[in-house]
Amino acid sequence: MDSRVATFEAHRARLFGLAYRMLGSRADAEDVLQDAYLRWHGTDKSSVRSSEAWLTTTVTHLSIDRLRKAKVERESYFGPWLPEPLADADLRTPQMAAELESDVSIAFLALLEALAPEERAVFVLHDIFDDDYVDIAATLGKAEAACRQMVHRARERVMSRRRRFLVDDATRIRMLEKFIAAADRGDREALISLFTADATMTSDGGGKATAVFRVLHGAERIARLWFAVARRALGGLERKIVHVNGEPAVANYYRGRLHSVSVIETDGQAIHAFYTIANPDKLRSFA
Numbered sequence: 001m002d003s004r005v006a007t008f009e010a011h012r013a014r015l016f017g018l019a020y021r022m023l024g025s026r027a028d029a030e031d032v033l034q035d036a037y038l039r040w041h042g043t044d045k046s047s048v049r050s051s052e053a054w055l056t057t058t059v060t061h062l063s064i065d066r067l068r069k070a071k072v073e074r075e076s077y078f079g080p081w082l083p084e085p086l087a088d089a090d091l092r093t094p095q096m097a098a099e100l101e102s103d104v105s106i107a108f109l110a111l112l113e114a115l116a117p118e119e120r121a122v123f124v125l126h127d128i129f130d131d132d133y134v135d136i137a138a139t140l141g142k143a144e145a146a147c148r149q150m151v152h153r154a155r156e157r158v159m160s161r162r163r164r165f166l167v168d169d170a171t172r173i174r175m176l177e178k179f180i181a182a183a184d185r186g187d188r189e190a191l192i193s194l195f196t197a198d199a200t201m202t203s204d205g206g207g208k209a210t211a212v213f214r215v216l217h218g219a220e221r222i223a224r225l226w227f228a229v230a231r232r233a234l235g236g237l238e239r240k241i242v243h244v245n246g247e248p249a250v251a252n253y254y255r256g257r258l259h260s261v262s263v264i265e266t267d268g269q270a271i272h273a274f275y276t277i278a279n280p281d282k283l284r285s286f287a
Contacts, residue, residue: 007051008037013095015059021124022063023070024083024109026090026285032062057139060121067117078207080215082275083109084282085244085261103128104245106263106275111161115154122147123154165267172248173241175266180239180250186230191223196270206279209259222274251286258286
């Protein structure tokens, strides 16, 4: 294997983790890595002091540029926008799985959408990748003090909205199974009891699949929706437990075809937030 290819492949998992957390899109992250690889292949190797630093800097800047364009596009997106989920098939190697084992939940990536592109970059590099400020300043071409300030602002914005529950997979699966049972029966009372009074439900259909085009608030409204879905589906719905971004989730099938995947935020007693991704463009790896 060519030494340039070997070097790039050695860092691929970390670079993909960086690009995916920056963009919330597997497809966009892969495009960034392809662009970075072409630039890496054409650069003068003698001018590169650290291959990891060069590749991290390149992927960071490519991700910032792509995120700026994406934010403009997402302003005209039909309904709520949610990140593109990762299936187990996307985690092709143990290195990739290890790199994406934390801080890639749909809920957390959705929170990162509130950050400006450069804020998101410094936050991801510092708080997730544990890079020091000296390296981050060199990567972004900014003063170290400015990077510290950006991390502080980004952390405050994210953490003020983030709900963190220490829930293991077995407990999460138990909650999902309760939801599946209640939703399959169309049991409004059971559904209401599963959600907190201030629970939210966010659906991303992108105008290409049936989905709620605004965030629903409250257990009763969410339960009313799933009650209506059960009555309309007339037994054509099937749900099963899968994994999305390393967490237990629900795959929803209608008449044998994948319609959506759903993930939850739960404290183990009730569901605080429910996220459904139905845009078929974001479900290709699941289908």
